[in-house]
Amino acid sequence: MLQRSGSAAGPGRRTVLATLAGLPLVGGCVAPILKGLGWRSHEEDRLAGRTSAVTSATIKAFDFSSLKDLKGQIPRARIGKVELSRLILGGNLIGGWAHARDLIYVSSLVKAYHTRQKVYETFMLAEKCGVNTFLTNPALCGIINDYWRQRVGRIQFISDCAAGDLMTGIKQSIDGGACACYIQGGIGDEMVRRKQFDQIANALEFIRKNGQPAGMGAHKLATVQGCVAQGIKPDFWMKTLHHNRYWSAQIQQECDNTWCENAEATIAFMKDLPEPWIAYKILAAGAIQPADGFRYALQHGADFLCVGMYDFQMVEDANIALEALAEHQKRERPWRA
Numbered sequence: 001m002l003q004r005s006g007s008a009a010g011p012g013r014r015t016v017l018a019t020l021a022g023l024p025l026v027g028g029c030v031a032p033i034l035k036g037l038g039w040r041s042h043e044e045d046r047l048a049g050r051t052s053a054v055t056s057a058t059i060k061a062f063d064f065s066s067l068k069d070l071k072g073q074i075p076r077a078r079i080g081k082v083e084l085s086r087l088i089l090g091g092n093l094i095g096g097w098a099h100a101r102d103l104i105y106v107s108s109l110v111k112a113y114h115t116r117q118k119v120y121e122t123f124m125l126a127e128k129c130g131v132n133t134f135l136t137n138p139a140l141c142g143i144i145n146d147y148w149r150q151r152v153g154r155i156q157f158i159s160d161c162a163a164g165d166l167m168t169g170i171k172q173s174i175d176g177g178a179c180a181c182y183i184q185g186g187i188g189d190e191m192v193r194r195k196q197f198d199q200i201a202n203a204l205e206f207i208r209k210n211g212q213p214a215g216m217g218a219h220k221l222a223t224v225q226g227c228v229a230q231g232i233k234p235d236f237w238m239k240t241l242h243h244n245r246y247w248s249a250q251i252q253q254e255c256d257n258t259w260c261e262n263a264e265a266t267i268a269f270m271k272d273l274p275e276p277w278i279a280y281k282i283l284a285a286g287a288i289q290p291a292d293g294f295r296y297a298l299q300h301g302a303d304f305l306c307v308g309m310y311d312f313q314m315v316e317d318a319n320i321a322l323e324a325l326a327e328h329q330k331r332e333r334p335w336r337a
Contacts, residue, residue, distance in 0.1 A: 071319045073130030077303065077337040079236050079276050080213040082179050084133045084337075087321040088158070089126050090280065090308035091136030094119055099285035101248055101257055113310075120147055122311045123155045129318035132156060133179070135280075135306050138163040141176030148177070160184035160217065160238075166191075166203055174210045181207045182215025182238050185280075189219055192226040200227065204234055215278070219259055221266050224273075234275060236337075238306070241266055241279040241297050246287040259284065267300040267333075276337035280306035290317050294324040301333030 074085045092098060094114050100106035114122070123134065134144070134157045144157055159173030162184040173181050183191070183203060191200055200216070207214035217238035218224050224239055240260040244250075248257040259281035260266060270277055279302035283293040290307070294317075297305055309317050 067125075067128055067315060069319070070129060070315050072322050074318055074321060075130070075325065076132065077276075077335070079180065079337055082156075082213055084158075084180075084304060085131045086304055086325060087129075087131050087318065088278065088304055088306040089122075089131050089134045089155075090306045091134060091140060091157075093308040093310060094122065095137055095140055097137075099256055099259075101255065101285075116143060116146075118311065119143060120152050122309075122314070123147055124153050125311050125314045126309075127153050127155055129314055131314075131318065133158060135160070135278075138169055138172040138176060141172065141178075145177060158182065158215075161203075162187060166199070167206070170203060170207060174207070174212065178212060180213040180215060180236070182217050182234070182236070185217035185219045185223075185238060185240065188217045189223045192218075192220075192223040195226075197227070197230045197232060201230075201232055204232070208235070219281075221262060221269060225269065228273070236276040236278055237270070237273065238278050238280060239266065239270060240281040241300065241302060242282050242284045242288055242293060243296055244284075246284055248287060249284065257284075257287075263300075270301050271333045274336060276303045277301060278304040278306050283307060290320045291324075294321055295327065298324050298328040299331055301331065303335060303337040 074087045076083045076085050078084070093110050096107050096111035096114070098106040098110050126132075126134070132155060134155050136144075136157055137160055140157075141159070144155070147153060147155070156179040157177075158180045159169075159176070159178040159182075161169035161173050161181050163169035163172050166183065166187060170181055183200065188200070191197075204214040204216070213235035215236040215238050216224070216227055216232070216234040219240050221239075224237060227234070241263060242260050243263050244258065244260075248255075251257055279297045282288070282297040282302070282305055283290060285308075288296075290313075294305060294307075305321060307317065
């Protein structure tokens with residue numbers, strides 16, 4: 001079984017609840033005060049005067065929404081016996097595995113931001129919005145188990161099983177209480193490239209024998225196509241999906257800037273697959289506005305959206321997801337979950 005990770009004692013339920021009651025966050029109060037004093041950055045002045053023909057995400061304007069602005073609860077659907085919210089909290093930001101193109105400090109920054117208490121607050125806020133599922137790595141099993149033990153909340157987690165060799169990662173995830181497991185996208189891409197289809201099939205079967213839905217992850221469409229051609233049928237797919245109408249996607253060389261190389265081909269192929277599809281990297285690691293990325297993914301067949309979200313984005317993103325889900329109840333690919 002997994003051992004409890006970290007030596008620092010986590011905050012008690014009363015402390016975290018008291019902190020959550022203070023939302024919206026301090027940052028939402030600071031900005032209006034500065035603006036009231038006439039403060040404005042040179043960068044803001046320059047950006048406000050620019051338009052972009054490449055992307056709608058040129059100017060980032062944050063609205064620090066609080067729970068009083070929440071328009072409803074995120075609906076749920078089932079994969080096997082597991083009930084998942086249609087919007088899933090992605091784990092890269094909390095784990096510190098940030099995709100930041102050529103900005104070398106971002107992973108350290110998000111690790112510093114996500115203290116244990118901040119992680120608890122983020123989980124609690126997600127649950128208040130109806131987001132009942134977190135997708136992460138076995139490295140975070142310990143903090144999730146502490147969150148449960150202290151009865152702060154009940155958020156469940158899907159594990160990508162990326163810890164050492166694949167079977168070790170799967171066993172750690174199952175012991176850690178994952179509600180579902182999948183073969184992480186980069187690992188899945190490499191296994192298919194090496195034609196390790198027997199290992200993939202065995203891993204999925206091991207997950208199922210332990211009572212969890214078993215998923216297959218992929219960044220590359222060829223990974224999904226290769227599995228289908230070999231008759232491998234996971235309980236769900238984890239496949240990236242985003243358009244490339246943003247600035248850094250125009251760079252020809254792949255430099256941690258593109259995760260869905262051919263969205264149109266992905267949409268066409270996934271349309272005929274009967275298994276549920278959890279789409280991830282739908283905002284291209286922050287390059288696409290949520291209103292755009294959510295609608296694009298749902299319109300083109302995703303059954304669930306996996307999105308990395310900071311606490312101060314949670315309510316706004318939940319509201320956008322609710323609107324997008326209402327708009328795309330009818331689409332070409334039937335709902336598979």
